[in-house]
Amino acid sequence: MEKALAGSKAECRLEHNGRIYHLTVNPVESDNSGFGAVVFIVDITERELSDKMRREFSANVSHELKTPLTSIMGYAEIISNGIAQKGDIPHFAGMIHTESARLLTLIEDIIKLSQLDEEGQLQDRFEKIELSEVCRNVADELASKAKSLGITLSCSCQKAEINGFKPVIHEMIYNLCDNAIIYNKKGGKADITLENTEKGIVLTVSDNGIGIPPEHQSRVFERFYRV
CATH class of the missing domain: 2.20.25 (N-terminal domain of TfIIb)
Incomplete structure (x- = not known):
């Protein structure tokens, strides 16, 4: 002044x-x-928060992309320089394939996010979905993985119909359940429940695993944020 x-x-x-x-x-x-x-x-609160999230998103994506790329380059360099033993080459080739698939998945996720950001991009592909069927399909798909890790996976779902884009709904539930299995403990459990309540349809994926520290819980919906 x-x-x-x-x-x-x-x-x-x-x-x-x-x-x-x-x-x-x-x-x-x-x-x-x-x-x-x-x-x-x-x-300018919203603008500042948006800029901060954009910076963190870029940093997180860069880190996620660099990790598999570094592995791919490392294994490829060992093979191309003739350092690898003949018996190790199939293993290194397998790791290159695994990390390449991981990289492709990350790129596909980024493309999906950009599509979701475009208003109306998916709305014309909405359809009626029986959510209980999607939940049971996810439980069936992850049953073998849960068993191999010593996790009990259960699904208790009432019938519930929604409008949405089925592939995205399926992937969302799959990712939640997959995390509930991966970040658990041997002998743990993961439960999928679907209920019709007075307030609407409630889908819950719960587990008794390691959980998310309180200081990180407010950020779980940030893109590519990793605890």
Whole structure:
């Protein structure tokens, strides 16, 4: 304000009560009797949070993409330089294939996210879905994996019909259940429940595994955020 009253424009960033503001103060000359000031205050909280999430998203995606690429380059270099023993080459080739598949999955996930960001991109492909059938299919698909890891996977689902894009709904439930199995403990359990309540349809995937630390729980819906 002092700077504006002296005849110069001033800008600053202010945080107050959890909000972020951008202040611009412009000097206004008043009939040769000095300067007044006009203050513009803009709430930029959403923009700042969006920029922060974009930066973190880019950093997380870069890390996720670099990890399999580093492995692929490492194994390929060992083979191309003739360092690998003949008996190890099939193993290294298998690891290259595995990491390549992982990289392809990540790229496909990024493409899907960009499609979901485009409003109306999937709405014209919505259909009626019997959600209990999707849940049971996911349970069947993951039954072998759960058994191999010593996890009891159960599915208790009431009939419930929704409108949606079936491949995305299936993948969402699959990923939740897959995580409930992977991040569990031997002898643990993972449960899929689907209920019709007064407030609507409630789908729950629960487990008694390692859980998510409280300080990370508010960020679980951020793209590619990893605890």
